[in-house]
Amino acid sequence: MKFYKTFPLFALALATLTLHGCIADEPANAECDIERCWIHLDQPETIFYHDYDTLAGEPVSVDRPADKIVPTSLDSIVFTTRWNATVSQPVPLYIEVTPGAKLYIIENGREVPFTSGTAVDLHATAIDEHAEQHFVVRSEDGKWNRHYRISIQVPPMPSYPPEGFELKFDSYALNSAGQYYVWTESNPFLTEIQWANGNPGFRMSKSSAKPEEYPTVAVDEGGVDGGPYLKLTTRDTGGFGRMVNMRIAAGNHFIGSFDVGQALNGQAGALAATRFGQPFAHKPIRLRGFYRFKPGPTKQDRQGNPMDEADVCDIYCVFYRNTDAAGNQVQLDGANILTSENIVGLARLNHDEVDTSGQTWVPFDLPLVYTTEVTEADVKENHYSMTMCFSSSIDGAYFRGAVDSELHIDNVTLECEY
Amino acid sequence: MCVALMASATAAAQTEDKYELWGPTSRDTQSGVIIRAGYVIGGTTPLPLPAEIRSINEFKPLGGITLGADAYHMFSRHWGLQLGWHFFYEGFHTGADVKNYRMGITKDGNYLEGNFTGTDITDTKMFGATIPLTATYRISPRWNVSAGPFVSILYHKTFEGEVYDGYLREGDPTGQKVEMTRDNPATYDFSDNMLNCYWGLQLLFDWKAMRHMNVFGGVDWACSGVFPGDFETVEFKMFPIYAKLGLAYRY
Numbered sequence: 001m002k003f004y005k006t007f008p009l010f011a012l013a014l015a016t017l018t019l020h021g022c023i024a025d026e027p028a029n030a031e032c033d034i035e036r037c038w039i040h041l042d043q044p045e046t047i048f049y050h051d052y053d054t055l056a057g058e059p060v061s062v063d064r065p066a067d068k069i070v071p072t073s074l075d076s077i078v079f080t081t082r083w084n085a086t087v088s089q090p091v092p093l094y095i096e097v098t099p100g101a102k103l104y105i106i107e108n109g110r111e112v113p114f115t116s117g118t119a120v121d122l123h124a125t126a127i128d129e130h131a132e133q134h135f136v137v138r139s140e141d142g143k144w145n146r147h148y149r150i151s152i153q154v155p156p157m158p159s160y161p162p163e164g165f166e167l168k169f170d171s172y173a174l175n176s177a178g179q180y181y182v183w184t185e186s187n188p189f190l191t192e193i194q195w196a197n198g199n200p201g202f203r204m205s206k207s208s209a210k211p212e213e214y215p216t217v218a219v220d221e222g223g224v225d226g227g228p229y230l231k232l233t234t235r236d237t238g239g240f241g242r243m244v245n246m247r248i249a250a251g252n253h254f255i256g257s258f259d260v261g262q263a264l265n266g267q268a269g270a271l272a273a274t275r276f277g278q279p280f281a282h283k284p285i286r287l288r289g290f291y292r293f294k295p296g297p298t299k300q301d302r303q304g305n306p307m308d309e310a311d312v313c314d315i316y317c318v319f320y321r322n323t324d325a326a327g328n329q330v331q332l333d334g335a336n337i338l339t340s341e342n343i344v345g346l347a348r349l350n351h352d353e354v355d356t357s358g359q360t361w362v363p364f365d366l367p368l369v370y371t372t373e374v375t376e377a378d379v380k381e382n383h384y385s386m387t388m389c390f391s392s393s394i395d396g397a398y399f400r401g402a403v404d405s406e407l408h409i410d411n412v413t414l415e416c417e418y
Numbered sequence: 419m420c421v422a423l424m425a426s427a428t429a430a431a432q433t434e435d436k437y438e439l440w441g442p443t444s445r446d447t448q449s450g451v452i453i454r455a456g457y458v459i460g461g462t463t464p465l466p467l468p469a470e471i472r473s474i475n476e477f478k479p480l481g482g483i484t485l486g487a488d489a490y491h492m493f494s495r496h497w498g499l500q501l502g503w504h505f506f507y508e509g510f511h512t513g514a515d516v517k518n519y520r521m522g523i524t525k526d527g528n529y530l531e532g533n534f535t536g537t538d539i540t541d542t543k544m545f546g547a548t549i550p551l552t553a554t555y556r557i558s559p560r561w562n563v564s565a566g567p568f569v570s571i572l573y574h575k576t577f578e579g580e581v582y583d584g585y586l587r588e589g590d591p592t593g594q595k596v597e598m599t600r601d602n603p604a605t606y607d608f609s610d611n612m613l614n615c616y617w618g619l620q621l622l623f624d625w626k627a628m629r630h631m632n633v634f635g636g637v638d639w640a641c642s643g644v645f646p647g648d649f650e651t652v653e654f655k656m657f658p659i660y661a662k663l664g665l666a667y668r669y
Binding site for chain 2: 022023024025026027029030031032033072073139144145146200204205206207208238239240243244245260261262263264265266267268269
C-alpha cells in the first residue's frame, strides 16, 4: 500500500526519462545532389583517353578507385574528350540523385521529369562548340533544389610552346562570393592549367578573414618583372582550427583540385583533400622560376608545441602514371604525392640550400629526375598526370610549420621535351 | 440513522485527529522547516523532441544530488505556502543520431553554420541553487502536493560535446558537404554561452512516512531555455527538466 502511494513519484521520474523515447517520424531528405553521373558509349576509347573518363567526378577514395562520385561543390559536370574527338549523336546519360529527390531536365524553359539512361543531345565538335543540358534536382521534402549543367567538351590540341609553359600568376580574381583569390590560365588554346589551393578550407575555419588574410594570396605589384606574384603564408586557423586539431594552414598552390569536403576530416582527410595533378600530354624536364622565402619565428607541431627546428618552404614537380593495372583512375594526394610507385619523374627544391633572407627574388631551376622511362605515345595518350606544388611550410600537410612563414613565387616556367 | 450519524462523526473526528497527528509539527504557528536531501535525474532537452533527432543511443546521468530547505506556513488545514533554497548538482551525457540538424558555431568572430547529419554527443553539468515559491495543498493527512514557480541560479555550468560519423552541409542542405569521421570529431563547448539563471515550475509530492520524516518526489520543469534567445548555434530551446526523489526531515 505504501509503495503504491509512492508510485506516482517513480512514475514521474520515469516519465521524464522516457521523454527521450519520443522519437518523431523521420523527416524527408532535404538534400538534392547529383551523386553519380555517367554516359554510355559503345566504344569509349575512340572518344575518351580512358574508360573512366565517362564517369563524372572523383574516386570516392584511394581504396575504391572505380567508384566515382560528383563532389557536392560542383554544379557543372563536364566530360572531357580526346582533343580530336567529335560527338554528334545523342548520348545515353545516367544520373543518380539523393534518395527521394526528383530530377528534371529543362527543355524550352520548362522542367520535364528525366529518366536516367535517356539519350540526350550532348554534341561536342571543337573547342567551345558543344551542347549544354540543364537539370534541376528537387529534394524529397520539396524545400530545396540545385541546378546543374552537363556537357561534353573537346579540349584544345596539345601543343608545346617553344619557350615552355610560362606561369606568371597574373590572371586571378576573387571567387564568386568575394572571399578569396582564385587563379586561371588565360590562354584557351593551350592545355588549361587547373590551379588549386587550400583557401576554400581556410574559409571554413576563418569566415571573418579578408582575401589578403588567406594563406594563398595574389599581390598586384612587386613581382620579378614588376607585375603580380603569388604570396603563400602559413596562417593560424584560429578557434575552429583548434577544435579539429588543425592549428595552422600553410599557404599552398598546386595543379589539381582541392576537395574541401575532406579538408576538416582529420589528418587523413586533410591529406586526401589535396588531389594532385591533371592529365598532361607533354613530358616535363625542368621547372624554373623565382622565389622569395622568409620563415616564421617558431615552427610548431600539430598540438601547437614549439619545435626545435626552423621552417622551410617546398617546391616540387611530379609526373606520374594516372592509371593502375586494372585500368582505374589514379590521382595522387597529400599522402602519396612524393612516395607513390606511380611516380615516374620528380623535381624538388633542395631544402638545405633555400635562401631564407626573404629580401630578393632568388631563381630556382629544378630538373625532373626520371626513375621510369616514358614513351611519347603513352604521354600523348594522356597516360600521365603532372602537378607542381608550392608551399610556405614543408610539413604543412601535417599541420607542422611556423605561422608567418612566407613564400613568394613568380615567373615559373615548365620546360618539356615535347 | 442515529448510528450512521454517530459513525460519520466519529470518522470525521478520526480524520481530524489524523490531520492533527500528521500536521505541522509546531501547532501554534502552523509553520516549520523541511530539510531535504535527494537524488536528481533528468536532462536538458528540446521539447517536444524535434524530428531531426533520429535516435538517442546513450543516456547517462552525471551527478544528481539536491540538498536544501523549505520554510512553510499553513494558512488553513489544506492550504499553505512554501519557500525554499535547494542546492543541486545535476547533468547528463547523451549520444544522439541526428539528421539535417541545423547548427552554427561562433568562435572568435568566425561563423560556421549548416545542417549536420551524424552523431552528436553532449555532456552538460550544472551546479546551482533553485529557489521555489510554491502553494501547498494537503490532499490527505499524510500527502502534500505543492506547485509553483522557481528560479534557478547557476554557479558553475558546462555544455560541451562533439559531432562525428557524419557530415555538415555548409550553409544549408545544398551547400558543400564537409565530412567528419569518428577519428576526428569536431568538438564544441558552449558553456560560456549558457545563461546564469532560468525559471520554471516545480511540482512536489510529500508523503509523511514518519512524524518527522517525509519521502518526497517531484519535478523541476524549466520554462525558459538554458541558452539566450539570440544564441543560434543550438536551434532548439533547451529546457532543463529534472525529477527528484529523496528524504526530508520536518521541524
